[in-house]
Amino acid sequence: MRRLARRYGSGQEAIGGGQRLSRVFSRALAVLLLAELMLGVSGGRLLAQGDMLQQPDDPAFLPWQEEVGPVDDDAGQSGPETPFDPERLALMAELRVGIVMDPAAGDFGRAAPFRELLEEGLRIPVLLIAYRDLSQLQRALVGGEVHYAPLSASAYAAAQGECSCLEPLVAPRPPDGEAGWHAIALARAGEAIEAPADMAGRRIATGPRDAVGSRLVQLAGIADAGMDLEQKAASLIAHDDPLAAALALVRGDADVAFAWSSLQGEAAAGYSRGTLRDLAERGAEIAGLKVVWASGAIAGAPHVVRQDVPREIRNLLLEVMTGQGAAEAVSDDGFVAVGAQDYAPVLAAFPPEAGVSRGRLRPLGGGD
Known part of the structure; x- marks a missing residue:
């Protein structure tokens, strides 16, 4: 059985872009390994379990570049080796990064620059592990099977509520320079609803029952303000989505609607993004609506690292992911540093030990 992942006892390997790596060879290898994946060749769940057959729901290791000899330069001399950093290897033998990706989809090429970026910056081996769905990735993070993963705000909050072991590190830089988004509550202008206390006894239209930005954040935030709307x-x-909830408010079928907005830009146009903007673009009259409650700003989809990763490695990850290389390899607009405070409204919706795994994962570099 051929493994899709390989650990080198020497602690050395050519780093992507270095003189020891033959890109043509590694790409060809990736194609061959991908073909094996799609034909049913199994890999281990963990490196220490490489000889066990992979089950359908197990994660799949993305193709790992084989070690090759130094490339000869034009003068016929062998180029110098580029070892991993021994001091960093002493801190952490490898970084395991989890992503949601169906191995059968054959989309490995999209993730390869991400792995190469991290390995070049950290100078320790970086292993990408693909999980078929978000719940598997959340379990892997909580259980320590992976150290780092790109999530959504809600996926991070749900996992953090289970283990209190995660730290948001970076989030994609918004192309319009906005700080984030807000969960909001809308009411009709002229109605005697100005604050959470006025929502008692009212009909509340929300997004789906497990919707974070159009139900859970509002319920948690408004409860924190002293009004338990569930009671x-x-x-x-x-409703099916926040737009449908807002339309129920416009029709008079509800007194309050939960929605979301950037709360930046021209208010008369529905701001730059969000439910009010969607209403305006569909020709609905939004001048008769008002925002009666808003959460704090919520940052975009975070890249999350486990807190038991050494601080030096976490600092290096932050440096790498906020550098220009990340903009070229992962997200065109680059990344900005974030912290738990940037997700406080969402974290409040997933209190510790709530035992709930919810949230949605976006592609690498995507927004929430």
């Missing part, structure tokens, strides 16, 4: 609202009516 005191006349009704909480779930």
